Amino acid sequence: MTDDMTDTVAQGDPRLLDTDVAQRRLTALGPLRLAYVALDGTPRVVPVLFHWNGEEIVMGGFAPSARGRALRAKPRVALTLDTDEQSPEVLSLRGDARVTEVRGVVPEYETYMRAGMPAEAADAYFAELRARDMLMERITVRPDWVAVIDFRTRFPAAMPEWLRS
Template identity: 45%
Template structure:
């Protein structure tokens, strides 16, 4: 997939809704033991890339140094479901203090009152964080209204061809 195709999909209203929703992403990577891992995690979207922040000594940081390929899913709980699938490569950067994008990501999932206390707490806790920047190289938006999973669409087409 080229960057133009990715940008077109990420600009669609349902994709924007998911990227800025008050919900975590499901972040997957390959652990050092070779097994898959999926964790819910907050993120900041800068218009092109997703930024995730974590503790420098976390298991995911160690694993991503070994294998930087990742996948994320952003979805809804309602019906019909809306799903944004993202694959890409993670870049890691150690940063001093608490990056502003981490604070912005937190704002999405809590009230203003909660955010004030949380912000002070994380600033007191973290001397440094690792910024995980995911640049998408493949995306798919499934909204079950205008776009179905390929296997479901193939099944519908086959049934319709049978008459």
């Protein structure tokens, strides 16, 4: 799907994952914002690094964690991947989180952590994790609801004329 066709696809439709905006957000380095409900019933939003494998958002963390326990109890989550610049691009996703425990390093965790670290530092960090035989949580979300907010290609009329360029 090209971005010039996105005005015909309704917000919420998972086919929006195929747009240029969605693909840019899913492959950009940096965190997403994960919204979930904690065990005490309060809402939480946390920045989390991630890997997109073409079907799922994959996040990793150390087990056991309060977040993992909360996601097991109430798996419904919302995710946002956005930009800070004018005009912003926003990819908003919803789905159910699935938490599995992994002995050792979650492969996707290593992928995204290495992308932001010097090679020598990453080698040392992961050697230490492997030596400790860590238990990690692999958290996956397969989006079942997708929205793209893009004021250049999807909603250009919503942007003030003087900001369009």
